[in-house]
Amino acid sequence: xxxQLHLNAFLMNTGHHEASWRLPESDPYAHVSLAHYVNxxxxxxxxxxxxxxxxxxxxxxxxxxxxxxxxLEPLTLLTALATATExxxxxxxxxxxxxxxxxxxxxxxxxxxxSGGRAGWNIVTTAGAEAARNFGLDAEPAxxxxxxxAAEFLDVALKLWDSWEDDAIVAxxxxxxxxxxxxxxxxxxxxxxxxxxxxxxxxxxxxxxPLLVQAxxxxxxxxxxxxxxxxxxxxxxxxxxARAFYADLKARTAAAGRDPEHIKVLxxxxxxxxxxxxxxxxxxxxxxxxxxxxxxxxxLESLLQLPSGTLxxxxxxxxxxxxxxxxxxxxxxxxxxxxxxxxxRLTVRQLIGRLGGGRGHLTFAGTPEQVADAIETWFTQGAAxxxxxxxxxxxxxxxxxxxxxxxxxxxxxxxxxxxxxxRTLRERYGLPRPANQYVSTPATGTPALV
Amino acid sequence: xxxQLHLNAFLMNTGHHEASWRLPESDPYAHVSLAHYVNxxxxxxxxxxxxxxxxxxxxxxxxxxxxxxxxLEPLTLLTALATATExxxxxxxxxxxxxxxxxxxxxxxxxxxxSGGRAGWNIVTTAGAEAARNFGLDAEPAxxxxxxxAAEFLDVALKLWDSWEDDAIVAxxxxxxxxxxxxxxxxxxxxxxxxxxxxxxxxxxxxxxPLLVQAxxxxxxxxxxxxxxxxxxxxxxxxxxARAFYADLKARTAAAGRDPEHIKVLxxxxxxxxxxxxxxxxxxxxxxxxxxxxxxxxxLESLLQLPSGTLxxxxxxxxxxxxxxxxxxxxxxxxxxxxxxxxxRLTVRQLIGRLGGGRGHLTFAGTPEQVADAIETWFTQGAAxxxxxxxxxxxxxxxxxxxxxxxxxxxxxxxxxxxxxxRTLRERYGLPRPANQYVSTPATGTPALV
Ligand SMILES: Cc1cc2nc3c(=O)[nH]c(=O)nc-3n(C[C@H](O)[C@H](O)[C@H](O)COP(=O)(O)O)c2cc1C
Ligand SMILES: Cc1cc2nc3c(=O)[nH]c(=O)nc-3n(C[C@H](O)[C@H](O)[C@H](O)COP(=O)(O)O)c2cc1C
Numbered sequence: 001x002x003x004q005l006h007l008n009a010f011l012m013n014t015g016h017h018e019a020s021w022r023l024p025e026s027d028p029y030a031h032v033s034l035a036h037y038v039n040x041x042x043x044x045x046x047x048x049x050x051x052x053x054x055x056x057x058x059x060x061x062x063x064x065x066x067x068x069x070x071x072l073e074p075l076t077l078l079t080a081l082a083t084a085t086e087x088x089x090x091x092x093x094x095x096x097x098x099x100x101x102x103x104x105x106x107x108x109x110x111x112x113x114x115s116g117g118r119a120g121w122n123i124v125t126t127a128g129a130e131a132a133r134n135f136g137l138d139a140e141p142a143x144x145x146x147x148x149x150a151a152e153f154l155d156v157a158l159k160l161w162d163s164w165e166d167d168a169i170v171a172x173x174x175x176x177x178x179x180x181x182x183x184x185x186x187x188x189x190x191x192x193x194x195x196x197x198x199x200x201x202x203x204x205x206x207x208x209x210p211l212l213v214q215a216x217x218x219x220x221x222x223x224x225x226x227x228x229x230x231x232x233x234x235x236x237x238x239x240x241x242a243r244a245f246y247a248d249l250k251a252r253t254a255a256a257g258r259d260p261e262h263i264k265v266l267x268x269x270x271x272x273x274x275x276x277x278x279x280x281x282x283x284x285x286x287x288x289x290x291x292x293x294x295x296x297x298x299x300l301e302s303l304l305q306l307p308s309g310t311l312x313x314x315x316x317x318x319x320x321x322x323x324x325x326x327x328x329x330x331x332x333x334x335x336x337x338x339x340x341x342x343x344x345r346l347t348v349r350q351l352i353g354r355l356g357g358g359r360g361h362l363t364f365a366g367t368p369e370q371v372a373d374a375i376e377t378w379f380t381q382g383a384a385x386x387x388x389x390x391x392x393x394x395x396x397x398x399x400x401x402x403x404x405x406x407x408x409x410x411x412x413x414x415x416x417x418x419x420x421x422x423r424t425l426r427e428r429y430g431l432p433r434p435a436n437q438y439v440s441t442p443a444t445g446t447p448a449l450v
Numbered sequence: 451x452x453x454q455l456h457l458n459a460f461l462m463n464t465g466h467h468e469a470s471w472r473l474p475e476s477d478p479y480a481h482v483s484l485a486h487y488v489n490x491x492x493x494x495x496x497x498x499x500x501x502x503x504x505x506x507x508x509x510x511x512x513x514x515x516x517x518x519x520x521x522l523e524p525l526t527l528l529t530a531l532a533t534a535t536e537x538x539x540x541x542x543x544x545x546x547x548x549x550x551x552x553x554x555x556x557x558x559x560x561x562x563x564x565s566g567g568r569a570g571w572n573i574v575t576t577a578g579a580e581a582a583r584n585f586g587l588d589a590e591p592a593x594x595x596x597x598x599x600a601a602e603f604l605d606v607a608l609k610l611w612d613s614w615e616d617d618a619i620v621a622x623x624x625x626x627x628x629x630x631x632x633x634x635x636x637x638x639x640x641x642x643x644x645x646x647x648x649x650x651x652x653x654x655x656x657x658x659x660p661l662l663v664q665a666x667x668x669x670x671x672x673x674x675x676x677x678x679x680x681x682x683x684x685x686x687x688x689x690x691x692a693r694a695f696y697a698d699l700k701a702r703t704a705a706a707g708r709d710p711e712h713i714k715v716l717x718x719x720x721x722x723x724x725x726x727x728x729x730x731x732x733x734x735x736x737x738x739x740x741x742x743x744x745x746x747x748x749x750l751e752s753l754l755q756l757p758s759g760t761l762x763x764x765x766x767x768x769x770x771x772x773x774x775x776x777x778x779x780x781x782x783x784x785x786x787x788x789x790x791x792x793x794x795r796l797t798v799r800q801l802i803g804r805l806g807g808g809r810g811h812l813t814f815a816g817t818p819e820q821v822a823d824a825i826e827t828w829f830t831q832g833a834a835x836x837x838x839x840x841x842x843x844x845x846x847x848x849x850x851x852x853x854x855x856x857x858x859x860x861x862x863x864x865x866x867x868x869x870x871x872x873r874t875l876r877e878r879y880g881l882p883r884p885a886n887q888y889v890s891t892p893a894t895g896t897p898a899l900v
Contacts, residue, residue: 021623024623058553059648061651063631064618064634065629065630068629069629070614070650073556076525082530099553110523110526113484114527164520171478176472179514180514180515197583197584201520202522
């Protein structure tokens with residue numbers, strides 16, 4: 001069997017294109033519709049995707065005038081989807097900057113148990129002052145500090161998830177002994193950002209802990225990924241950049257003493273699918289025609305950390321933008337956008353059009369064959385272990401992908417044709433169940449909760 | 451139609467009796483079994499209960515040796531149950547001492563939307579140093595401070611839940627205007643415990659916000675309830691105490707400027723049901739015989755804030771216990787336990803036996819008729835608006851209640867015979883949908899999300 005492609009469905013209300021909600025087919029209340037998400041999850045499961053993914057930030061991301069704002073909180077929504085699906089992984093974004101390790105570790109452990117081992121955590125540090133101001137801070141913590149806190153957060157969370165050995169439950173009714181307290185290991189952690197004494201109040205879960213996913217591509221972000229991440233979402237505009245990123249991340253992971261096979265790299269792709277190339281381009285044009293460009297200016301100024309009113313729609317970006325080093329927000333996205341604009345000499349209006357589809361992710365318009373070819377090329381040429389599929393319009397874009405691209409990928413032997421027996425998310429991604437850091441010789445036999 | 455009884459099913463792994471897990475019928479893994487809870491939820495729905503309820507504390511509550519420890523996190527579990535049920539309310543406990551208002555407000559809003567308006571929040575301040583030490587503190591915050599923080603937490607949460615007007619979403623596709631930013635009201639809250647600037651990233655929900663439930667009966671607890679709570683869980687050992695508590699709470703609520711009908715008082719009852727009285731007593735005895743009394747000593751010492759080794763199994767409590775004022779933990783539970791022991795001159799061993807069933811809640815052993823009589827008496831004599839049903843063994847104790855007591859209550863016209871059309875949890879409890887604090891004249895028509 002050839003190496004298998006991993007597919008993740010990145011779900012976002014009416015789709016990733018910012019104007020998608022304006023299409024006649026779109027439900028403007030999709031962002032709070034359980035039925036909408038249940039349908040999407042089932043379509044993705046029909047396409048034998050590895051997982052679903054929801055982005056998140058603890059703030060109202062944009063003005064209401066512009067496009068759908070607000071969302072169901074990802075862990076909550078994915079828990080509801082756990083009971084509506086059987087096989088697919090459930091990856092929720094949650095911030096290390098604005099959560100407590102004890103609370104978050106419990107929630108992911110609970111979801112992992114409820115879903116039978118299908119939980120994943122997209123670990124983000126959350127850029128921006130708006131989120132900070134919802135949590136008692138005046139300003140965004142510095143980028144390096146956010147990542148330092150993230151690393152300590154992970155250390156604590158891993159201790160909590162390992163705080164029960166797999167076989168801590170004895171269940172000896174006759175003797176009146178339910179569990180073995182010697183198999184409980186309170187973290188007793190006292191660090192720079194956190195002090196957490198006690199064991200988790202959830203047993204060790206089917207996966208041990210959720211699949212750890214990471215999505216920041218700055219230097220610090222890549223360092224963090226090499227140390228902790230098992231899957232990485234990334235935005236890449238060209239195959240050259242993607243190959244360089246892929247090789248770099250695998251090398252860093254090896255340098256961190258880990259098996260580079262144990263980190264899966266998943267670039268995002270926004271597939272605009274038509275039965276002919278012309279049809280795909282026309283669909284792209286319809287979406288672009290629905291963009292309100294003036295709305296995009298403010299968002300671009302905020303990403304580039306420019307004062308409001310700096311950018312002009314029909315000019316290029318200013319030539320004196322600061323280097324990535326000077327950016328405290330989303331560093332790698334900043335560089336990607338600036339390089340895209342410079343490389344193609346785009347005006348602000350054109351840049352907004354280009355970002356409208358996927359906020360920096362690669363938009364690829366074509367026939368199902370062409371989309372499958374692009375995926376196969378990146379996959380076989382060292383640029384990807386799989387893809388983050390980001391349909392521009394939902395649900396139709398996911399339907400189109402599953403109905404027309406998936407069969408081609410299957411015919412080429414790149415994608416499973418069925419799920420087979422139930423597996424954990426980590427098993428789907430070809431990753432081992434992590435050992436418990438407190439156990440030198442793992443228990444024999446199957447752990448009770450697996 | 452006579453005044454209607456409200457029933458809440460308080461679910462807890464194998465049941466409320468601490469020895470329930472040792473019975474042959476009990477599943478020692480019930481605490482992490484979704485199937486177990488789905489079954490319980492459906493049984494409660496068969497009994498047309500108003501709601502389900504899960505207790506919680508962010509710490510490992512007891513030693514594993516003693517009895518089942520750990521649990522699925524309540525908001526997560528209730529979200530999974532939301533999709534497995536249709537009518538029943540879902541009340542999750544969450545602590546104001548160890549959460550951020552922004553995160554918690556989002557989770558409850560998301561659950562309220564997903565469940566079609568069935569979310570409730572049991573607001574607790576969380577006693578004990580163990581929880582504190584999982585969140586960076588060295589010791590439990592003082593009781594008064596916990597309640598001061600709880601009040602500010604509620605003020606912020608209410609602002610967040612009101613931060614979207616019901617009709618903020620316009621969805622004008624042609625004009626490209628999705629929502630009306632003038633209908634968004636960021637809290638801009640800067641207080642003693644919290645500073646929260648921005649609006650919630652979830653629209654206003656079917657209920658406006660979750661049903662607000664409270665469960666502490668100290669002076670501060672009752673003050674808090676009078677101001678915010680719409681339902682109150684309470685542990686009462688005698689009808690006299692329960693009537694006094696009921697009258698006091700209704701009076702305080704009126705004094706706080708609220709309609710006393712808008713706070714529902716629900717004492718806990720542990721029904722031990724037998725087809726004859728002797729059978730019920732025998733069932734109680736079987737449970738008591740399974741208690742390991744030495745385990746109870748440490749728990750009692752901790753509740754009474756006594757040094758370990760103070761209590762002797764076959765003596766009464768020491769006579770020089772401090773007054774409730776001196777207790778920083780669970781004040782009202784402290785007083786209830788001390789008064790119960792003194793009133794009935796119980797030894798420590800007997801007290802542990804009495805608390806084993808319901809940790810201070812009234813245990814009532816009898817036939818279905820006798821249980822229904824007790825419920826009717828308390829309900830009609832000014833002691834209760836309904837009950838928190840706490841089966842000693844699960845699922846069998848809930849089955850018994852629904853199959854044998856519920857039909858009697860229905861025959862007496864005290865309990866609905868069917869749910870009828872879908873309603874919100876607040877409607878089931880006969881409470882109005884709250885107005886939005888930022889809107890002087892409510893929007894006409896049905897809000898989009900209701
Ligand atoms: C596919 C993808 C999804 C992402 N989702 C989120 C998200 O939901 N929330 C978030 O705060 N950051 C998210 N990010 C990460 C931000 O882009 C990242 O925080 C930002 O780039 C800052 O990290 P960096 O400075 O290391 O690049 C995502 C990134 C990618 C590639
Ligand atoms: C039925 C019932 C359920 C309760 N559940 C919880 C709970 O889940 N978590 C918690 O911290 N406190 C819970 N309590 C409340 C504690 O008993 C309360 O925090 C304690 O009594 C302290 O409040 P007080 O000092 O105002 O009495 C519950 C109380 C009752 C009556």
